[in-house]
Amino acid sequence: MRITCPFCGERELGEFTYLGDAKPVRPAPGASQDEVYDYVYLRDNVAGAMEENWYHGGGCRAWLRVTRNTLTHEISSVEPAAGAGARQVVK
Amino acid sequence: MAEFSWEARSPLERALVSEPYGVQGEAGVALTEIRNFDLVQVMARRGKASEMATAAKGHFGVAAPETPKAVRTADATLIWSGPDQFFVLSKGGRQSVKSLVPIFAASASLSDQSHARVLISISGDKARALLAKLSSIDLYPAAFPVGAVAATSMDHTSVTLWRGNDAPGGRAVFNVLVFATFAESLWQTMLDSGAEYGIEIGHSEELA
8 A cells, every 4th residue: 555645755555654533623621521532432433435644754754634445445635634734745 | 070071973883894895896886974964954833834945045045945855055955854844964064053043043943963863875886776675765867866855764764865966977876864873774784785786885074
């Protein structure tokens, strides 16, 4: 499997580290215990397109938001995660 | 209080033996460690990338790289190292961290990497063949021309790889910046990879 880093171009899987589901959003400080529990522990077991966080630690050290099909490993989009640098240099 | 005498030494001082390695005859690869350089990491503070670019252009006279490229200035090389960040590589304290702090005071964070990295220069007819064993980057001349940069991994070790100006005779020169503590390991791997071509080993004070 290869991932096309928006900054570096196409690179092998070994340069990347998988963090996991990019969907969960940290609840507000006053959120209920159930909401926090959901955020920390509960994950969807997606069969199909899934948004994930990946780290290009063996390269430019940017965090990436990757849309990957969990059935086929097909990657349909790779974008810099929020705060990963303003400029996207490789299309 | 005990008195200490600090002496800067290369992390490769033990591993680097300046004699032919591998098959005898004309060496196919030259491995040269470049010693005693100044290396400063410049990273834009959040939301300050354009201010950093302006400061760099004003100071160096050329724009700092915003894509994986290396740019030569009058007395330094600016090497892309990731989004909104680059290295300043120079000799003789001309672009030391001390001299760069006022330039980037309002836009970027600096980190002195002079003694944190080892710089290895790889050249010779078989340079690409040696690197092909360590890296999946396409180093074909058209795909990786002079000034091309890759932040990548070799032998599971993060490196900054770039192609410098060609040596006399038009042979390509590849430079690798590697973390100091991983340098000896990567050096040994390079020796293993290049043994079949014959290696000429040395060290230099001159930036390629």
